[in-house]
Amino acid sequence: MKYAVTVNDETRAVDVTGASGRYRVGVGDDVFDVDARLVAPGVYSLLIDGASYTAGVLDRDGVCVVEVGGEWYDITVEEQMRHVLRTRGGVGQDARNRTLIAPLPGKISRVAVEPGATVNAGDTLLVIEAMKMENEFKAAAAGTVAEVRVAPGQAVNAGDVLIVMA
């Protein structure tokens, strides 16, 4: 499985193969033999090409917080495919902050707002089911919903306009 891992604002491609604690992990151009054991909840013992590390891993609000060697890293992990879809850009630059555009193809599983609704930053607007996942989309800023162009169950394509803010 290929992942896009963003550490310190730099995204690395990490390719994980293997199972049962023994993995081949590609990070960029490097490939490592990794023996990973979960030794306590959220604590991994890693033998990376023989070097021993202990990593504390905590998922906090979608951000993976990793502690290793007394250093803390805030990391986001996405499947590579989703990362490509997302960064290919579903959002029209001109309509910044006004229009929610589907960044990936999928099915609308839930619409949480109606036209005329006022939303606060962080409120859920809608949920798209794609790649076997429920993807929640939230408001970046407070505002009023002008249009809702989709309904639950509807299939959408990347680039479709879903919601327009006033």
Added chain:
Amino acid sequence: MRIKKLLVANRGEIAVRVVRACREMGIATVAVYSEADREARHVQMADEAYAIGAAPATESYLVVERLVETARRAGADAVHPGYGFLSENPAFAEACARAGLTFVGPPAAAMRRMGSKTAARTLARELGVPMVPGTLDAIGSDAEAARAAREIGYPVMLKAAMGGGGKGMRLVRRAEDLPEALRAARAEAAAAFGDAAVYLERAVAEPRHIEIQILADAHGKVIHLGERECSIQRRHQKLVEECPSPLVDSALRERMGEAACRLARTSGYVNAGTVEFLVDADRNFYFLEMNTRLQVEHPVTEMVTGIDLVREQLRIAAGEPLALAQADVAWRGWAIECRVNAEDPFAGWLPSPGTITALHAPSGPWVRDDSGVYAGYTVPRYYDTLLSKLIVWGADREAACERMLRALGEYRIVGVRTTIPALARIIAHPDFRAGRLSTAFLERVLPELRANDGRHASIAAIAAALAAHDRARHDGAPTDSTALGAWRTAGITGWRRP
């Protein structure tokens, strides 16, 4: 009179500490807990435990009558207040005495005398204990201020008479800057405290905070156990303490210790206490205040002197004479304490309550972890953020620093953010290693403290990818909460480094 059963009127690591001393002395223990603390470690460690009210301390740990009543009902004959909460409240000491309970601390009268800053300063002045030179009363005219400043010597500090929190304070380095500084300080003081009165003190540049531990028995004997240096502070809260101080030699220790004992003796002090001093670069020391209780950082003194301070407190409270003479007190090696708090040092020391999902405490030679928490414990949001105190001992300061770095490296707490990574950076800092300490140290090096330098970025990336890999295989279709494109904002996806 022997203490048979003791109620610990506190929580967290200090309650655990007191229970441990009691158990070693064959004293039965009674813990108390608020609604938020039923699962706290001290409750599990004591012989008995009783609920004393709602989560806010004002409705539980600070309610004098309820604590006294609980002690009485449980059949306790003594009360240990720990630190904080009611430990320096003379009314609590009196209430215990009225209920026939031995209060493990000084008599209420001595607490009043030394607890009030003005009263303590007056006593210090009478005893000739040095204080920061300055005017005793508010200054009147600008001419009077100029005369006083000339006598005290520049640089001087202007302080609001009614002040606090840095308001109305001005550092004045040269005589020609005084009039403008006076005007500004008075205006600020008037706005903040409704009183424009200011006074002058000699400015102590980059002072060090050094305190003397004393023990006084009920029979008039007072000894000191040397100093602790607590200069590593942020917002007047100590973070790293050590014993001895890299600045203090035996001559200075003797002078400071003698001054502290004189204060304690004259005020009728009994039990363990701490006299705090500011010390300047020329090793001049100035009386600051007295803490009439056990200090958080008492373990560093214990490690270097071999004296169990809580045990001594209990013996003194039981009326026993001090078994030690001043000449029996010897200091061997070096001890350092780091405070492990549930705070995010890289986000303005923001408290980080939550559940500790995994915890591995360091151990090995000369490592002591005075902890109040455990894996699975939820850190409540109602009390201070101290989780544990990590204390190490080494033959000298260098060995103690290396050991502390080793121990901090072993310490793993998952689930809440802690001060551990910042503590490691402080101990490793060249100025700390050289013993160049001052109360301004932490503020000065704070910008250098980073969550990471990228050294382990690849390792962290592998760990994060493997965790996601595990999760994806176990959960099937996890919800991925993503806010995209223009809809993405730091505020909605959680924590970000500032």
